[in-house]
Amino acid sequence: MKALLVGIFLLWSAHAFSNPRFEKLAEEQFANAQYREAIDTLSKDAERLTEKGYLILAASYSEIQEYDNELRILGILSSKDSGNYQWKMLIGQSHLKKSRFSKIEKVKKDEETKAIQSFRETLQSNPKFKPAYDQLLEIFLQREESHEARTLLASAIQQFGPRAQWLNKLCELQANDGFLGPAETTCRRAIQISPNFPDNYVFLSQSLMDQKEEGKAQKVAMYSGKRFPSSEFAQWGAGQVFLLIKNFEAAIKYFGNAIHVNSESMRAHLGEAEALFQSGEQSRALGHFKKACDLGARNSEKLHVRAAELRIKGDEDLGNKYRSLAETCR
């Protein structure tokens, strides 16, 4: 027992005192947010830096947003140990920071591409490193590169199992990209894992509608509408299902709920307007079309069609009001 404790003590001690004194000082300066001081301390003995010293130096440059210097230091670390996924990951993040904080479009684009490359290399070196997946996914989602995002998510789920946040996103992407069968399966699994996340129910009902499974879609819409009364998306999604199956009364109810949750929801006002118009309440619908227009909807073309429909029916007065709104809502 004593021998074991002494052994552990020696290991700890060796590790604790392994870094040179100036690196300890730099680390303390870093911890106290004295990044310039940390850089100065380390620069004086730059030829004696250990791996830890380089890391503190790179992190200090990062904190003061000198990403070129951070990349230079990480490059030195990487050149000493080129197969190490850690340096590739940090280099990727540094490129991404440089991209995000640059105001020059070309730099933004080039650095983001380099970041993607570095994250991919990170995953090649260590396919089990989850933060690299998250970082890559974030880039693809921001760039709306849905195919890349779906491929990455499938691979991440294969590596780590069905994590909630990944399944939720895959459900959304497959449903919106028209992969209806896989979307239904993924969304059902996502619901099992995240039963309190309303989006999955909306995308499930969407994929069911797209597969002409109207009855099933209606059930999901009713369930999610009841289960998530304070989710604008769930209420709007339920409204969409009922609008598509031409149950305008139910659609009006759910779009109304969505507006109640978020009175500034443009899509809910548009949905409510459509449902009201199609149910014969064109005069009430106009108010919601107008509100949607105020919120940024640009549906002039559609309003002109509605105006024409009203004039054909003989309601010249209301038709003119629709035409007038169409003129302003462009």
Next chain:
Amino acid sequence: MRVVVFIGLLAFGLNAFAKIDFVEYVKRNRNVLKKSVELPKTTAFKEINPYRGVASMTDALPEGESKESTSPSSSENSASSSEDSDSGPNK
């Protein structure tokens, strides 16, 4: 004996004082990057008039073209980790 344990703990304490390592560095970067990213708004059902800036979904791919895996059912039980969340922007 007690002295050995004390010195060992002291050494461990000094080691734990370490303020930056790879994991911490990655986390710091993630926090900085999260603040600077703006993801597109969640949308569905080919919204009648999509939010400006949201990609149109009229170019959706036909069903059956996907060759992607829907992930192994054997991993069902490994479910979510502590950082997995079932809440979201639309909740």
